[in-house]
Amino acid sequence: MASQKKSSAAPPSQGEDEGQAQTSLWERLERPAPAPRAALTPHRIASVAIEIADAEGLDAITMRRLAAELGVAPMAAYRYVSGKDDVMELMVDLVHGELEHSQADGWRETMRALALRTRALMLKHPWLAQLSPQAAFALTPNRMAVAERSLTALDSLGLNADTMMAIVRTIDSYVHGATNAEITLHQLMEGRGWSSDDELKTGLAPQMIWLMGTGRYPTFQRYLLEGTHKDDPQWQFETGLDYILDGIAARMGI
Amino acid sequence: MASQKKSSAAPPSQGEDEGQAQTSLWERLERPAPAPRAALTPHRIASVAIEIADAEGLDAITMRRLAAELGVAPMAAYRYVSGKDDVMELMVDLVHGELEHSQADGWRETMRALALRTRALMLKHPWLAQLSPQAAFALTPNRMAVAERSLTALDSLGLNADTMMAIVRTIDSYVHGATNAEITLHQLMEGRGWSSDDELKTGLAPQMIWLMGTGRYPTFQRYLLEGTHKDDPQWQFETGLDYILDGIAARMGI
DNA sequence: ACAGTCATGTATACGTTGTATTCGCTGAGA
DNA sequence: TCTCAGCGAATACAACGTATACATGACTGT
Known part of the structure; x- marks a missing residue:
């Protein structure tokens, strides 16, 4: 594990014996073992x-x-x-191998399950929310496989290609947008050393009090007082997802 | 504009006269004019x-x-x-001042218009897609004002606070997810020096051909052949947005 | 059995980044 | 006129990505 590098920064032409060998035996012995x-x-x-x-x-x-x-x-x-970007592309592909198939009943359950599992994957690997454009768009095999599965779930419904892709993209955009926000909030909390929702609230309190004190955000303030699902990201995610699936289903004639 | 700095890296204690003045007159004259x-x-x-x-x-x-x-x-x-993060928070706030009010007819048109204008804002300032968690969640006055306006649009519909927030968050998640993807694609293209959809396609072609050659993505391949709105992000954005607004409207009893 | 080639990891170095620290200058108030 | 708070300059440092050149030992064909 811990590499013990003792080799001094030996200048190349400092022969000790007769100037014949450029590096002394002992120097060579101290060098880290070759791969x-x-x-x-x-x-x-x-x-x-x-x-x-x-x-x-x-x-x-x-x-x-x-x-x-x-x-x-x-x-x-x-x-x-070839560089850091390559590493990230590999990471993205590797991680998407974790997304299991699950041929559920109909298109709706399939898409819903995939959305939930994608969210879970992103929460498990929060760095997925911060990728460089290069890595974020990489057409990697495992990623393509996920897209293929989504499209397959919609394939027998008699939709045209554009509609199918629109549906997949809409759900995907929502999943990424919602989960990114969730992850970003986690990272903000970690960055400030807050580890619970309570700590978050107390940490944000000063700023919130100031903002609300201006009286410019009355409706927002009402939510702060009345909301009961503020700290339930799973409920929020599923609620929004169901809105969207409802909308899609309606367009397709249930 | 171009600052002409000629000042040599003067060591502090190199008195030329009698060691009295630490910097010589001429050194001082050469220095950039003070603010x-x-x-x-x-x-x-x-x-x-x-x-x-x-x-x-x-x-x-x-x-x-x-x-x-x-x-x-x-x-x-x-x-x-206090550092780079502060700069970014300021940038975020400043830029959100650009989002104009527009009290449209009903909640749906108001939300739709806000979504479209948010997308436009993000496309105009693509760096909004890459913010650090710190900046991404900053509770800045202009940002709060936008949230407040969204909530206000829903305020007279008799919804409870949780539902209102769920609606706003759902739309917001979609807008950010969809637009981020759009921006990321732009940035990828810029990064590779592609400036048109055609260049994108030719640039991606080798990898696409390889992927399709595996035969593992038949449905995806069909989309590539049949899709006619592949290059129309505006259509894609609005189509998805309308799915979502449909779903929300249905839940609320139209 | 053996010299030569090649793949593999090492060593060194350069330019760039964010930022801590320390300093001298300046103009406004006493 | 003097003083001092505030402003920007200068210097420095550690960490980063990566270009380049090199040493090493494992395979190759003979």
């Missing part, structure tokens, strides 16, 4: 990156950190990925 | 930052670049903002 053979693979790089990102967020992924966690020199991973 | 008085304000910082981000993306905003654009030393802005 057995293929210590790295893209898959292993991505796996370790995912572990780091899950535990400490996307910012914790640096090529140096990744190399350290892999037990390898900072530049080693560049043999397998 | 007239309060060259900076948070508002000006945010304005310039927005200009940069609109033109070159969020990554172009560095504290050094910002300072250069303001005609000021790299650290100067730190008198007014």
